[in-house]
Amino acid sequence: MATDFLISPAHAQQASPAGGGDMLFSLLFTALLVAVFYFLLIRPQRQRMKAHQQMVQGLGEGDEVVTNGGVLGRITRLDEQFVHLEVADGVEWQIKRDMVGGVMPKGTYQGGGANA
Incomplete structure (x- = not known):
């Protein structure tokens, strides 16, 4: 009876399926995060740099x-x-x-x- 407490509940659970949904969700989340980062930070900065370069080239x-x-x-x-x-x-x-x-x-x- 005392040995029943030593058996971990994890051994009693059944094995879960392959978990492909979790991997797909993680890839989609990462892609979404990269897209948001690009459109909110990288793209506007590039546009500002391009406008500044044009302004500098046009000085007289x-x-x-x-x-x-x-x-x-x-x-x-x-x-x-x-x-x-x-x-x-x-x-x-x-x-x-x-x-x-x-x-x-x-x-x-x-x-x-x-x-x-």
């Missing part, structure tokens, strides 16, 4: 831009990789093209006496 002299750091200026010269910004009277900065955050409407930048 005289454009008024804001840098990623929030500095407003007017483009005075363009190089292959760098932009020369007039940020105040007689103050010109050289920054990488990729650091331009956006193009502002004409008249936003009020500095620089000759071009204002």
Whole structure:
């Protein structure tokens, strides 16, 4: 009688079927998770990167831009990789093209006496 307590209930249960439904559910769930991740994170980021690249390629002299750091200026010269910004009277900065955050409407930048 004392040995009845030592027998595990797991040995008394019948074997379950192959469990193919669980594997299918797990594959579908993983595919759904990857799809959601793609459409909510990866795709929008790629679109933002593409729009930023087009904006950077379309920069021209005289454009008024804001840098990623929030500095407003007017483009005075363009190089292959760098932009020369007039940020105040007689103050010109050289920054990488990729650091331009956006193009502002004409008249936003009020500095620089000759071009204002």
